[in-house]
Amino acid sequence: MTEQVTVVLGVIGADVHAIGNQILEYALADQGVKVINLGVMATQQEFIAAAIETGANAIWVSSLYGHGEMDCRGLREKCREAGIGDILLYVGGNLVIGRQNWENTKRLFRQMGYDRVYPPGTLPEEAIADLERDLKEKVGEK
Amino acid sequence: MELALLIDIGSTYTKASLFDLVNYQLIARSQAYTTVEQDVNRGLAKALAQLEGWEKAHYKLACSSAAGGLKIIAIGLVPDLTAEAAKRAALGAGSKVLKTYSYQLSTREIAEISQADCDIILLAGGTDGGDQSNIIHNARMLADSQLAQPIIMAGNKSAADQVITILKQADKEIYQTGNVMPELEELNIEPARKVIRDLFLKKIIEAKGLSRVKELVDGVIMPTPAAVLKAAELVATGYNSEKGWGELLIVDIGGATTDVHSVASGKPTKGGINWRGLTEPYLKRTVEGDLGMRYSALTLCEAIGTDTLKEQLQGLGWEDSGGERYQQQLKSLCRQVDFIPGSKREKLIDALLGRNAARLAVARHVGKLKTIYTPMGPTYVQEGKDLTTIKYVIGTGGVIVNNHNPAFILEGLLYKNQHQPELLAPVAPELILDREYLLAAVGLLAGVEPAASLKIIKKYLAKIELEGFENDS
Numbered sequence: 005m006t007e008q009v010t011v012v013l014g015v016i017g018a019d020v021h022a023i024g025n026q027i028l029e030y031a032l033a034d035q036g037v038k039v040i041n042l043g044v045m046a047t048q049q050e051f052i053a054a055a056i057e058t059g060a061n062a063i064w065v066s067s068l069y070g071h072g073e074m075d076c077r078g079l080r081e082k083c084r085e086a087g088i089g090d091i092l093l094y095v096g097g098n099l100v101i102g103r104q105n106w107e108n109t110k111r112l113f114r115q116m117g118y119d120r121v122y123p124p125g126t127l128p129e130e131a132i133a134d135l136e137r138d139l140k141e142k143v144g145e146k
Numbered sequence: 147m148e149l150a151l152l153i154d155i156g157s158t159y160t161k162a163s164l165f166d167l168v169n170y171q172l173i174a175r176s177q178a179y180t181t182v183e184q185d186v187n188r189g190l191a192k193a194l195a196q197l198e199g200w201e202k203a204h205y206k207l208a209c210s211s212a213a214g215g216l217k218i219i220a221i222g223l224v225p226d227l228t229a230e231a232a233k234r235a236a237l238g239a240g241s242k243v244l245k246t247y248s249y250q251l252s253t254r255e256i257a258e259i260s261q262a263d264c265d266i267i268l269l270a271g272g273t274d275g276g277d278q279s280n281i282i283h284n285a286r287m288l289a290d291s292q293l294a295q296p297i298i299m300a301g302n303k304s305a306a307d308q309v310i311t312i313l314k315q316a317d318k319e320i321y322q323t324g325n326v327m328p329e330l331e332e333l334n335i336e337p338a339r340k341v342i343r344d345l346f347l348k349k350i351i352e353a354k355g356l357s358r359v360k361e362l363v364d365g366v367i368m369p370t371p372a373a374v375l376k377a378a379e380l381v382a383t384g385y386n387s388e389k390g391w392g393e394l395l396i397v398d399i400g401g402a403t404t405d406v407h408s409v410a411s412g413k414p415t416k417g418g419i420n421w422r423g424l425t426e427p428y429l430k431r432t433v434e435g436d437l438g439m440r441y442s443a444l445t446l447c448e449a450i451g452t453d454t455l456k457e458q459l460q461g462l463g464w465e466d467s468g469g470e471r472y473q474q475q476l477k478s479l480c481r482q483v484d485f486i487p488g489s490k491r492e493k494l495i496d497a498l499l500g501r502n503a504a505r506l507a508v509a510r511h512v513g514k515l516k517t518i519y520t521p522m523g524p525t526y527v528q529e530g531k532d533l534t535t536i537k538y539v540i541g542t543g544g545v546i547v548n549n550h551n552p553a554f555i556l557e558g559l560l561y562k563n564q565h566q567p568e569l570l571a572p573v574a575p576e577l578i579l580d581r582e583y584l585l586a587a588v589g590l591l592a593g594v595e596p597a598a599s600l601k602i603i604k605k606y607l608a609k610i611e612l613e614g615f616e617n618d619s
């Protein structure tokens with residue numbers, strides 16, 4: 005990646021699972037990405053405000069405690085409202101309670117406007133490779 | 147005997163005090179009407195004429211809030227982020243923030259800014275390396291306007307060159323300084339404050355006709371609120387071997403506004419709390435333009451709520467609480483800005499207004515502790531400063547100093563008197579009165595004689611207790 009890439013990272017809602025968040029920050033920074041880490045218990049508004057001020061390329065949302073659907077819904081719409089409607093939105097963690105059919109979960113979050121949806125246990129490297137690809141594609145579009 | 151003459155040129159009064167720097171005493175003080183429109187020196191000369199021996203003073207320094215004080219328009223990107231950071235920088239420099247703007251400025255907003263009669267425009271937006279388009283848009287809008295005020299660029303450094311070029315090409319007076327928010331939620335207000343202070347000295351004093359005071363004294367060196375902030379810092383942190391009091395809060399209730407200054411880190415006082423939002427400046431000043439005892443009496447009543455006010459009056463055993471008489475007094479307060487309450491009833495109403503001004507201003511200054519219920523039980527999020535354990539609350543301003551029950555006014559700000567349980571307001575501080583109204587003067591002196599000014603102010607800050615009210619309604 006030649007241009008500085010900035011990613012806003014955080015664990016959404018009332019979720020306090022902090023460990024994965026720190027691993028993601030480390031992995032992103034290691035690849036030269038500028039990480040704006042909101043930490044745990046981040047609100048949708050905080051994600052958006054941070055992305056606007058920092059001119060971020062993507063928002064990475066984590067949800068571990070099972071309330072992902074409720075917490076993540078509406079973020080894309082709010083981004084559109086705030087003028088960053090085409091920012092990349094990734095989400096991962098334990099998005100729903102228990103073991104549910106992954107394809108259904110993925111479809112649900114895709115419909116909510118997330119560009120990429122990751123199952124539990126995803127390695128950061130996989131998502132970082134996706135990010136590189138997605139950003140290249142975006143440049144191509146312009 | 148070494149003397150210091152300290153002058154506070156306010157919009158209504160010019161106040162002068164003479165200190166003895168050897169015995170750390172106030173020797174004399176005087177005041178006269180300010181006459182900025184014609185000539186500041188007339189008011190000043192009158193005040194000085196009543197102060198014997200002022201000519202011999204070694205220091206002759208002045209601060210000023212005349213001609214509306216130092217008026218700033220703050221511009222940022224997101225309201226809670228760079229716009230708020232710009233506002234805090236301006237307030238921290240002792241200025242009055244006329245209005246804060248966010249996102250892309252519109253033609254209508256530019257027209258509004260042009261009407262606003264500000265002294266300085268503080269332009270922020272974007273973290274370093276962050277958004278550039280917004281601040282560049284706003285620079286273009288300012289460049290295309292008729293505005294002639296100095297503009298301080300305190301936004302995204304990556305956009306700085308372009309912003310400066312745009313404004314220079316339009317012949318605007320532009321100053322560049324550090325970003326007020328270089329990283330997300332990280333406040334960096336000192337560089338902007340410094341540029342504002344320099345501009346105040348170099349330009350604003352001249353523009354407001356205040357440089358003429360040099361014929362009589364050394365000159366105006368800062369806006370009055372900056373002097374109070376300086377005093378707050380000095381009393382809290384001390385100077386060399388002269389110990390300070392530690393973290394404290396100052397409430398300054400005026401005719402037009404109520405200012406709150408806190409010198410405190412404000413970090414959570416209990417464990418397990420998630421502290422969110424913009425970093426809090428150790429030295430924080432907030433100004434409430436709708437909470438004032440005279441010019442702003444009506445908006446103050448609006449903020450209190452008529453029902454609440456009635457209840458409070460009834461609680462104090464005042465029968466005629468729904469009636470005409472207090473309404474009348476309220477209305478006359480706005481017109482009669484130099485009103486001094488005479489009857490017991492007038493005093494009571496004045497004290498009650500002051501108590502509510504203190505309560506509301508502190509409610510807006512302190513942080514909040516929100517409870518979020520999770521499957522694991524409640525978790526806590528703190529936004530803003532936790533001032534619950536603050537040990538000292540100092541009251542200043544004409545209303546408090548002249549009221550016979552200043553503790554009643556100050557008590558209004560305590561946690562138990564706040565109407566929202568999540569507010570992190572002081573719980574059990576000592577209530578202190580700036581009984582001779584010296585904080586601004588001492589803040590001025592602190593720049594040249596910090597040790598002496600600390601010794602002086604400690605002498606004149608007095609602990610106060612609650613007194614009863616006589617009821618003559």
Ligand code: B12
Pocket residue numbers: 018019020021022023024025027028064065066067068069070071094095096097098099100101102103122123124125126127128131520521522523
């Ligand atoms: C440690 C832990 C806790 C600790 C957290 C301590 C802390 N400060 O972090 C405590 C005890 C506080 C806790 C509390 C709770 N927990 Co817990 N906790 C765990 C546990 C054991 C480990 C989590 C962890 O750190 N994993 C290691 C990290 C590295 O992995 P990760 O978080 O999954 O993140 C990685 C990937 O998922 C991915 N990733 C994550 N987000 C994203 C985002 C993107 C965009 C991408 C690309 C990748 C990505 O990358 C990360 C790094 O590799 C898990 C079980 C488990 N083994 O996962 C349960 C677990 C997450 N907890 C669970 C639950 C239910 C709770 C509670 C509700 C328990 C309760 N009933 O009280 C509370 C919720 C509290 C709250 N408000 O958040 C459930 C969630 C169930 C669900 N979603 O269906 C789990 C799965 C346990 C279980 N099997 O039931 N928990």
